[in-house]
Amino acid sequence: MNHGDLNIYVNGHPIKIAAADADMSLAEYLHERLDLTGTKVCCGIGVCRACTVGLRNRPDALMEKTLACTTTVSAIADQYVYTVESLSQGGRLSPLQESFLETFAFQCGYCTPGFLMAATAMLDHLKGHRVETSHLERTIETWVGGNLCRCTGYVKYKEAISKVVQARTERGA
Structure with a gap:
């Protein structure tokens, strides 16, 4: 699939995704490109749900749970991703x-x-x-x-x- 550059937001930060990375799984992108390793991949097919992240289609929307191992980066263009790293604020656990x-x-x-x-x-x-x-x-x-x-x-x-x-x-x- 040929994609132009796209954007997502991860833990509140805008991220520009290179076209070459658009078909990566979200879990792989988080690990390999952003060094956010809290999201785990176990089964790789969305059954175990170890890879669950939060997703909002806009900042004020309700958070939905999303399987990062089976979701491609291109599928979440312009959306807001929240990983386990987002839960603590200012060094304090949620x-x-x-x-x-x-x-x-x-x-x-x-x-x-x-x-x-x-x-x-x-x-x-x-x-x-x-x-x-x-x-x-x-x-x-x-x-x-x-x-x-x-x-x-x-x-x-x-x-x-x-x-x-x-x-x-x-x-x-």
């Missing part, structure tokens, strides 16, 4: 990252970025909405249930995400 640490929500950690980004998209969609405790487990399952963990850390991942949702609900955020 509340979700803090919760993952506090609950020991990972073992080897390879799939953790994918879980974090899927949960971040979920939190973005839940902003301003109250999630009833009886629906919380189902909501989390909808957003991160497809992410695979070879170390079987699912219970701890869900516990960490649940803590953040509950804290937001208590604060009314």
Whole structure:
């Protein structure tokens, strides 16, 4: 496929993509061209979801989870990509990252970025909405249930995400 130069935004920074790189997978581009290695590739076919990143079609849109291993750079022209590196601000971990640490929500950690980004998209969609405790487990399952963990850390991942949702609900955020 022949492409002219295109642009994307990664973690808030504009990136001009050379035509020669337009057919690269987003995961490969993040690793090879931007040295953002937090996005992991495991299966390479979009099944495990370790490569999940956030994507917005405009800065104020809700974040959607996207599989970076099966998405080409050309498919996301002029869109906004968020990787796990975007979660900490000013050297401070996000509340979700803090919760993952506090609950020991990972073992080897390879799939953790994918879980974090899927949960971040979920939190973005839940902003301003109250999630009833009886629906919380189902909501989390909808957003991160497809992410695979070879170390079987699912219970701890869900516990960490649940803590953040509950804290937001208590604060009314």
